[in-house]
Amino acid sequence: MDRDRILLTPGPLTTTLRTKLAMLKDWGSWDGDFIAVTANVRTRLLDIVNGHESHVVVPLQGSGTFSVEAAVATVVPRDGHVLVLDNGAYCKRAAKLTQMMGRRASAVTFAEDEPVSPTVLEAHLKEDPSITHVVLIHCETGTGVLNPLEAVAAVCQRFGKGLIVDAMSSFGAIAIDARTTRFDALVAASGKCLEGVPGMGFVFLRKAILDGCAGRSQSLAMDLHDQHVYMEKTGQWRFTPPTHVLVALSEAITQFVEEGGQPARLARYADNCKTLVGGLSALGLKPFLKPELQAPIIVTFHAPAHPAYDFKRFYAAAKARGFLLYPGKLTQVETFRVGCIGAIGRTEMQQAVNAVAEVLQELGIIAVR
Amino acid sequence: MDRDRILLTPGPLTTTLRTKLAMLKDWGSWDGDFIAVTANVRTRLLDIVNGHESHVVVPLQGSGTFSVEAAVATVVPRDGHVLVLDNGAYCKRAAKLTQMMGRRASAVTFAEDEPVSPTVLEAHLKEDPSITHVVLIHCETGTGVLNPLEAVAAVCQRFGKGLIVDAMSSFGAIAIDARTTRFDALVAASGKCLEGVPGMGFVFLRKAILDGCAGRSQSLAMDLHDQHVYMEKTGQWRFTPPTHVLVALSEAITQFVEEGGQPARLARYADNCKTLVGGLSALGLKPFLKPELQAPIIVTFHAPAHPAYDFKRFYAAAKARGFLLYPGKLTQVETFRVGCIGAIGRTEMQQAVNAVAEVLQELGIIAVR
Numbered sequence: 001m002d003r004d005r006i007l008l009t010p011g012p013l014t015t016t017l018r019t020k021l022a023m024l025k026d027w028g029s030w031d032g033d034f035i036a037v038t039a040n041v042r043t044r045l046l047d048i049v050n051g052h053e054s055h056v057v058v059p060l061q062g063s064g065t066f067s068v069e070a071a072v073a074t075v076v077p078r079d080g081h082v083l084v085l086d087n088g089a090y091c092k093r094a095a096k097l098t099q100m101m102g103r104r105a106s107a108v109t110f111a112e113d114e115p116v117s118p119t120v121l122e123a124h125l126k127e128d129p130s131i132t133h134v135v136l137i138h139c140e141t142g143t144g145v146l147n148p149l150e151a152v153a154a155v156c157q158r159f160g161k162g163l164i165v166d167a168m169s170s171f172g173a174i175a176i177d178a179r180t181t182r183f184d185a186l187v188a189a190s191g192k193c194l195e196g197v198p199g200m201g202f203v204f205l206r207k208a209i210l211d212g213c214a215g216r217s218q219s220l221a222m223d224l225h226d227q228h229v230y231m232e233k234t235g236q237w238r239f240t241p242p243t244h245v246l247v248a249l250s251e252a253i254t255q256f257v258e259e260g261g262q263p264a265r266l267a268r269y270a271d272n273c274k275t276l277v278g279g280l281s282a283l284g285l286k287p288f289l290k291p292e293l294q295a296p297i298i299v300t301f302h303a304p305a306h307p308a309y310d311f312k313r314f315y316a317a318a319k320a321r322g323f324l325l326y327p328g329k330l331t332q333v334e335t336f337r338v339g340c341i342g343a344i345g346r347t348e349m350q351q352a353v354n355a356v357a358e359v360l361q362e363l364g365i366i367a368v369r
Numbered sequence: 370m371d372r373d374r375i376l377l378t379p380g381p382l383t384t385t386l387r388t389k390l391a392m393l394k395d396w397g398s399w400d401g402d403f404i405a406v407t408a409n410v411r412t413r414l415l416d417i418v419n420g421h422e423s424h425v426v427v428p429l430q431g432s433g434t435f436s437v438e439a440a441v442a443t444v445v446p447r448d449g450h451v452l453v454l455d456n457g458a459y460c461k462r463a464a465k466l467t468q469m470m471g472r473r474a475s476a477v478t479f480a481e482d483e484p485v486s487p488t489v490l491e492a493h494l495k496e497d498p499s500i501t502h503v504v505l506i507h508c509e510t511g512t513g514v515l516n517p518l519e520a521v522a523a524v525c526q527r528f529g530k531g532l533i534v535d536a537m538s539s540f541g542a543i544a545i546d547a548r549t550t551r552f553d554a555l556v557a558a559s560g561k562c563l564e565g566v567p568g569m570g571f572v573f574l575r576k577a578i579l580d581g582c583a584g585r586s587q588s589l590a591m592d593l594h595d596q597h598v599y600m601e602k603t604g605q606w607r608f609t610p611p612t613h614v615l616v617a618l619s620e621a622i623t624q625f626v627e628e629g630g631q632p633a634r635l636a637r638y639a640d641n642c643k644t645l646v647g648g649l650s651a652l653g654l655k656p657f658l659k660p661e662l663q664a665p666i667i668v669t670f671h672a673p674a675h676p677a678y679d680f681k682r683f684y685a686a687a688k689a690r691g692f693l694l695y696p697g698k699l700t701q702v703e704t705f706r707v708g709c710i711g712a713i714g715r716t717e718m719q720q721a722v723n724a725v726a727e728v729l730q731e732l733g734i735i736a737v738r
Contacts, residue, residue, distance in 0.1 A: 004394055004395065005397075007395055007397050009397050009398075009399065011609060012395060012396060012397065012398050012609065012612045013395070014395050015395055017393070020392060020393045020394075020395075020613075021393070023389060023392045023393075023566075023613065024386070024389045024390070024392075024393075025373055025389075026373065026376055026381060026382070026383050026384055026389075026566075027381060028374075028376050028378050028381065028693040029378075029381050029567075030378065030693075030695060030696065031688070031693055061430070061431040061432045061435060061568070062430040062431035062435060062590065063430045063590075063606075063608040063609040063610070063611075064608070064609060065589070065590055065607075065608040065609075066430060066431060066435075066590045066608070069588065069589060069590045093589075096589060097588075097589035097590070100586070100587055100588065100589050100592075101587055101588060101589075102587060189609070191609065197392075197395075197611075197612065197613045198398075198609045198610065198611050198612055198613075199430070199568045199569075199611035199613070199614055200568075217469070218469055218470055218471060218587065219438065219466075219469065219470060219588055219591070220434070220438060220462075220465060220466035220469050220470075221431065221432075221434055221435045221438045221466070221591070222588070222590070223469075237432075238434075239432040239433070239434040239435070240380060240381065240432040240433060240434075240558070240560060240567045241432070241567065242432075242566075242567050242568035242611060242614065243381045243566065243567055244389075244392065244566045244567075244568070244613070244614070244617075245568055245611065245613070245614065248613075319400070324397040324399075324400055326399060327399065
């Protein structure tokens with residue numbers, strides 16, 4: 001049978017057929033019709049964070065990590081000093097790309113099963129006044145832990161530090177309000193909780209800092225200030241845009257709004273997460289995080305402590321039943337991950353739980369009921 | 370009527386429905402099926418340049434310009450000195466991105482209506498031994514002129530200089546043979562003459578220089594050496610790939626092979642170009658380049674020397690008849706451009722010629738026949 005499998009991954013994820021059908025047309029990147037799509041997507045992205053007063057949004061070709069790198073390159077002066085609040089793999093990646101581009105980067109490391117601490121941040125900012133910017137990963141996809149964006153933003157504002165937020169996995173699902181939460185840059189991508197296809201990111205930049213960002217980037221491709229100035233002047237992208245990806249995102253945002261926007265999406269994902277965690281817990285699988293720290297985006301489970309467990313076999317058996325799981329990303333503990341996001345609901349999550357039950361039986365990890 | 374317009378542009382271009390239909394499925398980027406698509410695309414890209422012995426190919430997220438920047442960042446040492454052979458807008462862009470990333474860049478400038486000269490290159494290499502790398506744009510899309518890749522490569526080889534080729538607009542249509550033409554890096558993209566959709570580029574890197582490229586890039590996202598090492602180890606892309614764009618490219622390459630590969634594609638584009646130039650010349654429109662310099666990729670025409678001509682009106686009237694033209698990119702002369710590439714043939718080109726005839730009549734530039 002050629003039925004599509006369901007992606008229980010942190011993106012690329014399962015999208016609606018309607019979103020994919022939007023890609024059955026070719027667009028001229030210079031044409032007015034495409035310029036209008038770009039403008040409309042930008043407007044509706046700003047709607048989602050109530051950002052029209054305070055921010056602009058700049059789309060960028062490439063994966064989400066490209067947009068994180070672009071945000072750092074554009075926002076942080078060459079002699080800036082970035083403090084990364086590190087509780088996982090994506091934090092480490094942000095620190096690495098900051099160092100590679102020649103900006104000073106420090107990291108304050110927290111346990112992977114705990115959110116980062118605004119109090120510890122405050123102590124660091126007091127201790128080292130050379131820090132100019134803070135990088136926070138909103139939902140650290142390595143584990144699925146939700147970090148305290150509002151509290152971190154408040155500390156940064158109080159100390160007059162810039163804040164760069166990687167909201168890749170949370171944007172669209174977890175509430176972010178630019179009217180009450182101050183950030184210099186906030187990054188997300190097309191193929192995550194907005195349920196578009198992968199291929200572009202976008203960065204919200206605070207208007208108050210925008211002019212100062214001119215000339216900071218040492219990369220032409222990643223210069224969001226240049227991209228923004230050109231886009232404002234011409235309506236176009238500086239370099240060939242991923243036209244099909246953008247129109248798919250536009251269609252995905254339309255469905256996002258129809259569904260009821262962020263609160264509705266959060267409710268659906270929370271329900272997915274509940275079905276998943278409840279179902280797998282009943283099978284003896286233990287989530288890595290305490291429930292109160294778990295964002296309903298991606299759940300890390302401890303691998304079964306059973307000699308018959310092998311991730312590759314587990315994965316293959318789940319795939320044969322129609323579901324793509326995701327490997328763990330922790331070095332100390334053996335885990336696997338299951339995404340709660342994408343164009344799926346309780347029905348699909350329950351089917352996934354049933355499939356995992358069968359898989360555990362097949363592998364001889366739990367007894368056949 | 371909702372019939373799709375035909376893109377007579379240098380990409381994004383008109384693709385087949387079959388290519389677009391490949392995007393109606395979501396792929397897990399970690400999954401074996403997607404890993405196989407990536408591997409298969411890489412193999413078939415190497416086939417096109419007979420590059421299996423001498424080169425690897427590294428795909429990269431983003432537009433073609435991202436891959437040009439990545440090629441320079443990966444191949445040129447930080448203390449390298451790049452000479453750009455400049456006869457157009459894309460050459461100037463290559464020089465700019467090289468300078469921005471902190472590499473020394475010089476340019477030798479040629480007239481925009483002439484190919485770059487291997488003899489002049491030779492003189493420059495003799496004069497300035499500090500030059501380590503040469504950048505050549507194979508087909509300069511600003512005008513459509515074809516530059517002498519083989520002769521430039523021979524000079525670079527003789528002087529022991531690295532050669533980086535931007536073959537964005539030529540790859541797949543103009544013959545490039547890695548067995549006889551030595552280049553360190555050659556860059557192209559999905560949405561050009563392979564007739565995929567835009568969203569990713571790819572760079573051929575010469576195996577002999579590959580190990581020396583480790584650690585040269587100051588950008589994590591654009592580090593092609595790192596991307597290559599990771600891909601060889603895992604089969605996966607380092608960061609989220611544009612899954613739908615890649616499967617569309619895979620499907621487009623299948624059709625490319627079915628059509629008869631590069632010779633067949635060149636023949637079709639040459640026929641498109643002949644129909645276009647013949648038809649528009651008969652209407653009094655004059656090509657900017659001498660015929661022997663014209664690549665059958667994109668043709669620059671002088672704007673009609675008539676007071677009633679206005680590009681915006683010309684464009685809108687052609688669009689109303691189903692064809693998207695492209696603006697000129699020359700500063701000294703008023704021009705417009707028409708692409709010959711994409712999933713179109715003589716029928717569409719003749720329809721385009723007929724449409725332009727009507728447009729010129731409507732604007733009062735030529736008499737109604």
